[in-house]
Amino acid sequence: MRRILWIIAAGAIAVALGWWVAALPGRVTLAVGSLSIETATPVAAVLGAAVVVALAVLLRLLLLLAGLGPRLRRWRLHRRRAAGDTAVTHALVALAAGEQTGARREAGRARHLLGDTPQTLLLAAEAGRLAGSDAEAAGIYRQLAARDDAAFLGLRGLFRQAIAREDWAEAAQLARKAEAVHPGAAWLREARLNLAVRIGDWPQALSLAGPGAPLAALTAAAAAAEPDPGEALRLARRAWKADNGFAPAALAYARLLRQDGKESRAQDVLRTAWQAAPHPDLAALALAGTTDRLARVKQATAFVQANPDDPESHLLLARLSLDAGLTGEARRHLERARAGGLAQRRLFLMLAELEETDRGGTEAGRAAQREALRQAAGAAPDPGWHCRHCGASQPAWQPACAACHTAGSVTWGQPGLPPRPALIAG
Numbered sequence: 216m217r218r219i220l221w222i223i224a225a226g227a228i229a230v231a232l233g234w235w236v237a238a239l240p241g242r243v244t245l246a247v248g249s250l251s252i253e254t255a256t257p258v259a260a261v262l263g264a265a266v267v268v269a270l271a272v273l274l275r276l277l278l279l280l281a282g283l284g285p286r287l288r289r290w291r292l293h294r295r296r297a298a299g300d301t302a303v304t305h306a307l308v309a310l311a312a313g314e315q316t317g318a319r320r321e322a323g324r325a326r327h328l329l330g331d332t333p334q335t336l337l338l339a340a341e342a343g344r345l346a347g348s349d350a351e352a353a354g355i356y357r358q359l360a361a362r363d364d365a366a367f368l369g370l371r372g373l374f375r376q377a378i379a380r381e382d383w384a385e386a387a388q389l390a391r392k393a394e395a396v397h398p399g400a401a402w403l404r405e406a407r408l409n410l411a412v413r414i415g416d417w418p419q420a421l422s423l424a425g426p427g428a429p430l431a432a433l434t435a436a437a438a439a440a441e442p443d444p445g446e447a448l449r450l451a452r453r454a455w456k457a458d459n460g461f462a463p464a465a466l467a468y469a470r471l472l473r474q475d476g477k478e479s480r481a482q483d484v485l486r487t488a489w490q491a492a493p494h495p496d497l498a499a500l501a502l503a504g505t506t507d508r509l510a511r512v513k514q515a516t517a518f519v520q521a522n523p524d525d526p527e528s529h530l531l532l533a534r535l536s537l538d539a540g541l542t543g544e545a546r547r548h549l550e551r552a553r554a555g556g557l558a559q560r561r562l563f564l565m566l567a568e569l570e571e572t573d574r575g576g577t578e579a580g581r582a583a584q585r586e587a588l589r590q591a592a593g594a595a596p597d598p599g600w601h602c603r604h605c606g607a608s609q610p611a612w613q614p615a616c617a618a619c620h621t622a623g624s625v626t627w628g629q630p631g632l633p634p635r636p637a638l639i640a641g
């Protein structure tokens with residue numbers, strides 16, 4: 216209703232204005248040089264208004280034309296960006312799918328459309344790497360490494376390439392640079408730890424070890440690499456405290472204690488380790504200073520006192536008794552070891568040796584020896600060091616597997632059987 220009233224009011228004003236203009240008296244003369252135009256005042260007023268409107272329309276049109284160029288450029292830029300974003304998506308999909316040609320094509324397209332941004336450079340490098348063109352990838356990684364905003368991406372790519380070609384010195388240098396531009400990155404910490412394990416830099420590996428790392432193995436290795444006897448002893452003690460049944464740590468700690476003149480403490484450490492997880496090397500080190508055979512039997516009996524029923528304890532006493540000529544004792548311990556579940560080759564070989572020593576002159580003894588040898592041939596293999604990750608056998612304990620380079624994976628036991636659970640001391 217109000218609108219209708221407004222329209223009526225406006226119409227009335229327009230009609231009044233028209234009447235007023237039509238009623239204007241007189242004439243208007245416009246003279247330009249020799250040209251002279253004369254017309255009635257109402258006509259001149261209408262023409263004047265028409266000229267003002269025409270000029271306003273013309274001005275608007277000129278402004279519109281002047282703004283058309285930038286708008287057109289913005290529109291083109293927008294289209295280019297949209298096409299570039301699509302190429303980035305296609306390149307990511309091709310990389311994830313392992314499509315070498317597609318990844319390179321789309322990465323190149325994204326780079327052409329969006330320019331050399333960190334994203335497009337990284338895509339191009341990864342596409343090159345996927346296609347097996349390491350030199351091309353390395354060139355682009357270096358471009359990234361030179362940028363302030365994406366140096367870590369470039370260094371990470373170069374580090375992975377150095378690891379792949381086993382260039383440890385280069386990898387270590389790149390890791391230091393990456394740490395400087397992006398300190399505390401979780402991936403880098405893990406990568407540096409793996410690198411330290413790979414090159415046998417045990418102090419470095421230990422300094423980078425986080426929760427869940429094989430602390431006893433890394434600390435024992437660091438102790439072995441430590442030139443300062445005091446620091447080596449401290450590290451060996453730490454390794455043994457981390458797992459007091461871990462034979463390499465107990466052996467390292469006991470050896471250093473012995474060197475330091477602390478024989479009694481060394482014996483305590485070896486005895487405690489034997490109690491937690493008997494290992495032949497522990498007894499060998501404990502008895503190393505005793506040469507008399509009977510004295511060795513006596514000392515070993517005391518040594519295994521905390522764990523007397525373990526088959527390994529009986530096997531140790533059987534060996535020492537046999538060496539001392541105590542064949543009755545040796546037989547008793549071998550039977551106890553066998554009753555305890557030990558049925559490995561070494562037990563039957565020792566039994567054959569016992570039969571030869573004890574009853575070798577009799578037919579019954581020779582028959583028993585043949586039977587023991589027959590059983591040894593079909594018995595379970597003796598325990599040894601092997602990798603619980605890849606299963607590879609190792610001639611001796613190593614901080615990391617020589618085959619798969621997993622730290623702390625070399626464990627003592629029968630191949631194919633699960634290792635004993637780790638005993639973590641408080």
Ligand SMILES: [Zn+2]
Binds near residue numbers: 603620
């Ligand atoms: Zn392995």
